Amino acid sequence: xxxRVIEGYGSSVTEPEPAVDARxxxxxxxxxxxxxxxxxDLADQVYRVARRLVGSREEAEDLVQETYAxxxxxxxxxxxxxxxxxxxxxxxxxxxxxxxxxVQRTPQMQPxxxxxxxxxxxxxxxxxxxxxEQDQVxxxxxxxxxxxxxxxxxxxxxxxxxxxxxxxxxYADAAEILDIPMGTVMSRxxxxxxxxxxxxxxxxxx
Amino acid sequence: xxxxxCERCEELMQEFLDRTLSDAEWRExxxxxxxxxxxxxxxxxEETLRRYVKLSAVERMPPGLMSKLEELRGLDxxx
Numbered sequence: 453x454x455x456r457v458i459e460g461y462g463s464s465v466t467e468p469e470p471a472v473d474a475r476x477x478x479x480x481x482x483x484x485x486x487x488x489x490x491x492x493d494l495a496d497q498v499y500r501v502a503r504r505l506v507g508s509r510e511e512a513e514d515l516v517q518e519t520y521a522x523x524x525x526x527x528x529x530x531x532x533x534x535x536x537x538x539x540x541x542x543x544x545x546x547x548x549x550x551x552x553x554x555v556q557r558t559p560q561m562q563p564x565x566x567x568x569x570x571x572x573x574x575x576x577x578x579x580x581x582x583x584x585e586q587d588q589v590x591x592x593x594x595x596x597x598x599x600x601x602x603x604x605x606x607x608x609x610x611x612x613x614x615x616x617x618x619x620x621x622x623y624a625d626a627a628e629i630l631d632i633p634m635g636t637v638m639s640r641x642x643x644x645x646x647x648x649x650x651x652x653x654x655x656x657x658x
Numbered sequence: 659x660x661x662x663x664c665e666r667c668e669e670l671m672q673e674f675l676d677r678t679l680s681d682a683e684w685r686e687x688x689x690x691x692x693x694x695x696x697x698x699x700x701x702x703x704e705e706t707l708r709r710y711v712k713l714s715a716v717e718r719m720p721p722g723l724m725s726k727l728e729e730l731r732g733l734d735x736x737x
Contacts (some may be wrong), residue, residue: 470704491726492724495727499717499719499723501715504714517722517723521733524730525733571707576699583698584703585702590692590707590710593710602714616676618714
């Protein structure tokens with residue numbers, strides 16, 4: 453019998469003997485169950501990111517299922533102790549690209565507003581400087597408006613905003629997940645946030 | 659080109675909120691915010707907006723999705 457080297461979950465093992473082979477299989481099964489449990493514990497968070505990346509609840513649900521199907525299939529390639537949430541979201545964002553969702557919304561290039569204070573300035577000129585310090589004013593840029601505005605911005609900007617501002621990932625994690633340089637994360641984030649505020653200004657501040 | 663202090667503060671604002679500025683830049687922004695009502699209000703606004711953007715995503719998984727995911731357990735590329 454050929455010795456096999458198993459990599460990934462658990463240490464590498466070289467083991468030709470049947471008795472030990474059975475133990476190895478048992479150990480592997482246990483690792484795998486742990487892996488699955490850990491992954492499923494993150495499902496809510498994974499769904500939250502998916503929900504903001506794609507247009508509808510149904511698409512988000514599909515995307516999460518595909519993500520878990522792929523994750524479970526390739527559980528051996530996950531290195532225990534590393535960031536599983538980032539690992540899962542990397543699968544998810546890749547699938548999202550594969551499925552061509554990037555082009556679905558055919559977003560046009562939006563001219564970018566000149567200022568980061570753009571929305572704040574709009575609010576201030578509509579409701580006064582003091583309005584900027586009132587939570588209710590931002591609250592009135594209601595949940596729905598933010599969701600719509602987010603859905604409206606270009607996908608490569610949306611991805612980064614969703615990961616960093618909603619998923620709480622660091623720039624470095626987002627860079628790893630999306631497989632782009634950190635500088636690109638930062639510039640897309642910057643532009644994405646501006647685009648988001650611009651959409652909000654258009655939608656909510658007459 | 660030198661930016662006026664408020665333009666400079668605006669430029670630093672997002673990273674100030676992200677807490678990714680260098681110490682020197684952080685102090686620069688903080689000092690300016692302490693003395694400028696215009697920028698402080700905008701800082702407050704941006705901070706609140708961030709919170710609401712995060713809240714906008716608070717949505718539970720649809721009922722039934724978890725059991726669909728549970729059913730996927732045991733899939734294996736090597737099987």
